[in-house]
Amino acid sequence: MSSSHPAEVECNIRALTTAIRLLEPSWQATFATPIPARQAGSGNSALGRVYNHIATLLTQDHSRLHVVAVSGRFTTDGLFINALETEGISSIDSISSTHSGPASKNLLSIEEIRPSKTPLRDLADPTKKYILHNYYISCPPRISVPLCEHASDLFQALEEFSVDRAARQVEFFRFVWLRCHRKIRNRITTDKFILGQSLVDLLGKWVPLDADSDSLEERWFGVNSAFYEHFDSRSVPYRHHAGHLEREYLFSPATIIAWRNLFVSTLTILRDRVIGWEPSNSSIQSIDTINAAIWTWKSLLYDNEAFKALLAIPSLHSAIKLAEFTFREQQRLKQSATPLLLDESDELEENVDFEDESEDAILRYCQGIVAWFRAGHVLSRSKLFKSTSTTLNVLHVYKPSSIRIMTKPRDVMLSLILPTLTPSLNGDDITLIHRRIDENDFKTDEFAGTVHCEATLMAFISFFSPIATATPSTPMPRSPSAPALTQTEIERLRVLFAHTDKVVSVAKKCCLCCHWLGQTLAPDNDSFIVPGTHGIVFPWTPPFYGIPMSVLQQIQQRLISKLSEVTRTWCERRRPPAFSRRRSPTSQSSESASDDVMAHWPDSEMLIKDF
Known part of the structure; x- marks a missing residue:
């Protein structure tokens, strides 16, 4: 029977997603059938492409720890862009709003980004060294440039490129290569x-x-x-x-x-x-x-x-x-x-175009190899970065140490999966399952996943939506892992997300849990427009704020059904294979x-x- 206590539901979700990943490894899950994005109206499609191109250019590294999600809103006053990433941190306090960088112990920091004023010719020069806050970094960097610094430089580069494309195009794409070469190199070898x-x-x-x-x-x-x-x-x-x-x-x-x-x-x-x-x-x-x-x-x-x-x-x-x-x-x-x-x-699931729903991997x-260059080319032709009315906010969500704890995957298998699955399996299958879950990776309570940045954006957008039940006096749902926010802190978030478009972009298709979250937070015709999902479940934990308990329970139930399905498939794959061998053209x-x-x-x- 599934739990109804928030802390237990969170720990169960972490364990369920981990168990799915253990039973459905990447060589199998990679070939899941992608689910396309919901068809968007023409206005949202255009914004989706803009947000996706920005997310692509902000993504420098191949690690999932460096994924960036982008949302925003377009008004007569200009374009407001919110970019968010998730990082690890050992302890948490509260939320901060700063223009000089995040405080080291805050769960969430918000920084309004302006163009760096570093000339594009210097950003594009691999021999240049320049100062970022209190340390030196060379270009190309050995490691990724911090998101705020990279976003500020990208803003500057796009402004110069947009004003004079003919003169700045070569320098701009040198800059793109210097910042994003790790991701591009990783992408070209994923075939x-x-x-x-x-x-x-x-x-x-x-x-x-x-x-x-x-x-x-x-x-x-x-x-x-x-x-x-x-x-x-x-x-x-x-x-x-x-x-x-x-x-x-x-x-x-x-x-x-x-x-x-x-x-x-x-x-x-x-x-x-x-x-x-x-x-x-x-x-x-x-x-x-x-x-x-x-x-x-x-x-x-x-x-x-x-x-x-x-x-x-x-x-x-x-x-x-x-x-x-x-x-x-x-x-x-x-x-x-x-x-x-x-x-x-x-x-493998690069979201190369907001409207590209090709099933051909x-x-x-x-x-996907050329996604960064298409993104820069398209954005430079728009008027967005020629105007001083474009505002870019960078949000950092830090992972507290408490999210490293989960229910043991073995326990969720014994309590939530096997009682309903056993009648449909034979004795050999049951023996195989028990042998598998008795291995060490199913007995650990240390969670290796993270909060996905697109999920956090959807949570904020949903809670602060004018058509939602949220009012200035409505308590914000929060994870037991997170501290309560003050009303001042909540209002700071409300300013950013109250009228944000329900279009969330990342530089790849989202995982199955984020896809489900978008459907559950905003059902029917009001659902989030995300890049579709590659159908893969990664170790996943819900966002810290804005997710009602009813939504968490629905996600948990879908994961129970998914894990039951994956367990059946796992048993079938352990049976002797029956397939005809053929020769490929040589x-x-x-x-x-x-x-x-x-x-x-x-x-x-x-x-x-x-x-």
């Missing part, structure tokens, strides 16, 4: 967690089958002039086009290999340059060559739909699905995922797929001329 190998290796080995011709229609795709020589040297037919892409080349059974080789060559060059870059030996030239490769890849993905058409070819589609299946089976046979995989599986992976094309198209790409100063 191995989908396919068990790099995408360039799989594409390089694949050749179309004769049967593909039956379902392949001839199409014409416009391309950047940098690719003309690649196609012309292979006698690919083209026709003139009246748009900014002056030539369209033929995509047909006879030209598929030429298109494939272009994608393989471009991605290989990009991958090699990103992985081979050394911060300690950084130079402007090395950054420009990487950025040129990123823009080349962006051009191939977004100038036309050739890559989508390539992925849709039946034999390639089958080869990708077979690689995914083989990788999953290999992981299943190992019985557990590696720690690295557990840490990085959510990297490979396409999302490819688009034949090679007679033409090399590694020709260097970058040799014909414009100089760095011309990077964005045609975009």
Whole structure:
């Protein structure tokens, strides 16, 4: 029977999500079917894209501890942006509002950000050193720059870039690379967690089958002039086009290999340059060559739909699905995922576009590589950062030591799951379950998860919404882990969140618990617009403030149902597998797929001329 005491419900939620993660490791959960975002109105869709692009540019590191969530409101007075991150801290007191940085013992700090006034040319220079508060930091930093400092510099960079795009574009994207290179480098290597190998290796080995011709229609795709020589040297037919892409080349059974080789060559060059870059030996030239490769890849993905058409070819589609299946089976046979995989599986779900609901993991992976550059390009073209009426607030939520405690996962399995599940399982299944939950990882009461930043934003927005029951005298629900807030502190939060749009963006799809929270806090047509969910459950604890007990109980009940389902699946996966083994295509094309198209790409100063 589930608990009704707030502290017990919180500890149960932590234990339930941990148990799900232990029984459904990342190699299995990664392939959960994504749930798309709720369809937004045109106004909210536009704001969602803005918030998502800002969240992307604010995200510097690959760790889940450095995720940033963004919400805001748009009025005639300007755009108000709230960005929030979660950090660890050993003790807590209360809430502070400061312009000089958070106090070390406060649970929540709010800082209003202004442009840093550090010139973009200095922010983009890898040889510069400058002072951030009381310490020196070099660019590129060895570790992430604190969010407030990075947000202030980003604000400055976007202002300068927006005012003079032609003169500042190269410097701006040098700055983006210097700040976000850890995340981009991590993203470009996550194809191995989908396919068990790099995408360039799989594409390089694949050749179309004769049967593909039956379902392949001839199409014409416009391309950047940098690719003309690649196609012309292979006698690919083209026709003139009246748009900014002056030539369209033929995509047909006879030209598929030429298109494939272009994608393989471009991605290989990009991958090699990103992985081979050394911060300690950084130079402007090395950054420009990487950025040129990123823009080349962006051009191939977004100038036309050739890559989508390539992925849709039946034999390639089958080869990708077979690689995914083989990788999953290999992981299943190992019985557990590696720690690295557990840490990085959510990297596959980059929210590359607020309206992009593609179910193709490979396409999302490819688009995610250039998400930071698309974000900067789009934001620089808007009027938002040309106006002094744009306000950016950065909120830090600190994790108190008390959230490290949870109910033991073994106990929730024995008390909440097995009593209802046992009648539907056989004796061997029950024996397997007891053997599993008797292992040490199910006996610990130390919680390894965190408060998710998007969940905290949704809690504040929901509680302070004018249509909610909250009034100045309404007590704010709070976690037993958190101190009570004073009325002054609550009013400070009310100013920030009373009229905030119910659009919350992060630089990836959210976890299943955050998805459920948004549905439960604001049901029906008033629900939150979030980037959809990748369907994965991570160790999760509710936000400290603004969540009613009834909502926590609903989340707990959904987790009980989810854990029951996961336990059944876990038992099924321990039974002898019955599947037919097939061979993936291994034949090679007679033409090399590694020709260097970058040799014909414009100089760095011309990077964005045609975009």
